[in-house]
Amino acid sequence: MRYLPLYDLTETVRNTNQWLGATAQAIGSYPGVALVPNPYFQWLRGWGEVMERSFARMVAKPDWGIYTVVGNDGRDHSVRIDRLVEKPFGNLIHFKVMGREPKARRILLVAPMSGHYATLLRSTVASLLPDAEVYITDWHNARDIPVSDGKFDIEDYTLYLVDFMRHLGPDINVVAVCQPAPLTLAATAYLAAEDPEAQPQTLTLIGGPIDPGASPTDVTDFGDRVAMEHLERTVIQSVGFKYRGAGRLVYPGIQQLTSFMAMNSDKHSKAFSDQIMRAARGEASDHDKHNKFYDEYLAVMDMTAEFYLSTVDRIFKEREIAKNTFTIAGKKVDIGKITDVAVKTVEGENDDISAPGQCLAALALCTGLPDEKKAQHLEQGAGHYGIFAGKSWRNNIRPLVLEFMDEHAGTHAEQARKKRAPRAATGKPALKAV
Structure with a gap:
């Protein structure tokens, strides 16, 4: 192998x-x-x-470490993690606050699959829990997924998001952080064409490479200059026999970590x-x-080779999302089909991974969306991490995102009621607690 x-x-x-x-x-x-x-x-x-x-x-894999949340009654309520949808490459999980009436505001966080676990958004989840029902995509480590479970590339990733959104219903507010932003936009467009009544209520894209060419960075420059054959030859490995995914081709997490550390080697060495x-x-x-x-x-965590290579090739090199030429199984996904989902972009002034302009490009792609359903925010002085988990997120961005959701709340309430009625009549399967 x-x-x-x-x-x-x-x-x-x-x-x-x-x-x-x-x-x-x-x-x-x-x-x-x-x-x-x-x-x-x-x-x-x-x-x-x-x-x-x-x-x-x-x-x-780090633990979530979120055990309680303070309710409106001033008491600590315990938090249970339920698996709502289980799939080979990732689950949809819900942070269930026990003893609290369900919040009307419902948020799906789409976590990055870029080397770290979804727990990277721990502080983001914790900051939203007091005010919302919070769901998140919990991606699995590719080394632990048997080869028999098949491939997982960016098209499969997009269809996972489609299934998660369908499960949660059209009154969900989707927040995509960094890497998944372009594919979350594509998933929303896919639903707009194939199942319009399952589209989310709002879509917030935070620091994602919708158009990597809009504002080049070291990350986008790397994607432009490296040849795919060279990349496949130098970074792709087969999982060893120690893990369940033995033989699966992956981009190993430890190799990714080496690249992360090399970007700021002096800072890490001193730390x-x-x-x-x-x-x-x-x-x-x-x-x-x-x-x-x-x-x-x-x-x-390891990423499947096909996911990593297709991301570099199709998102960064070919810029399929930016050019609105992205396809799933040969069928074009037209972002212009989004007409009923409020879209907001958030960028950091000092973001050196997804520089300002890359995420903002999403609004220009939504040609079928009226201006009153579009919004943008540029956080002054904020870097990449700060726009979703740091002080800038807590003090400035989070309130603006929640306000944006509330501004468009209820627009899909009737669709949500219709979709939940058949499910309630047949009875939902028991949830699995993590």
Whole structure:
């Protein structure tokens, strides 16, 4: 199988470094070394602690860590995670707030599939839960999906979104963050043509590459200059026998992480050296600022080779969404068919991944949508992460997005009532709690 030894070699290196870290921590923590007045052993313990934790996180899926939410009654309500739709490559999940009347405002967060788990949007979910029913796409790690489950490319991804939107009903407010923005726009257009009464109520696109050519960045430049044959030859590997997806061609999460780290290598190196010294002095804690960030940042997932390659080729190179030439199974998806969904774009002034202008291009593509159903916001001074999870999101963007949803609330209420009536009559299947 192609590049199978390389995948296992990478995992062996990761596993060895985790073991070295654990060993160093154990030696540095041995009671007998306290008799030796040498700070080397404190440093060794700190180095081992940081190394073991870092390399262990690379193969672990983070927990959501959202256990309670404060209700209007001032009490803490426990949160249960229910799987509403289960599919081989991803589930639709609902953060059910127990003991609280369902909120009228319903939000589907479309999480990125770009190397990290959906838990990257943990703080986004937590910020919305007090005011809405929150649903999210929970994508699976490709290394754990058997080859027998077939392929998963950007067309399959788009159809997953179509199914999730259909399940939730036309009164859902969809928020796509970064990578899925162009495909979420395509899914909405697909519904507009094939099942108009299943279209979402609103669509908010945050920092996504609708038109990567509108404002070039290092990411878009890479997509332009690299040849697909070179990309396939250098980054695609076969999953090793340790995982259920053995033999599946993937873009490995650890290789993606290496690219992420290389973009800001000086910053990451300083962060880790500082943390080692804090750990050596006994000042580090399990949930300090460093660990809280890197526990999530280092937790990476494999993407299927066909999804990664088709994204680079069709979204960045050919710009099929930007040119409105995207097809599913050979059938054109016309974004101009969107006529009844309010669309808002959000961009960050200092976004160096999806620069201003890339996401805004969505509004020009919605040629069938009246101006009163279009909105845009450019957040001054905000970078990529800040527009969906940082201070800018909490203080400025989140209120504007909720206001946008409320402005168009009720426009699809009758369609939602009709669609839910047959389901209520037949009885819904029991939900599965995560």
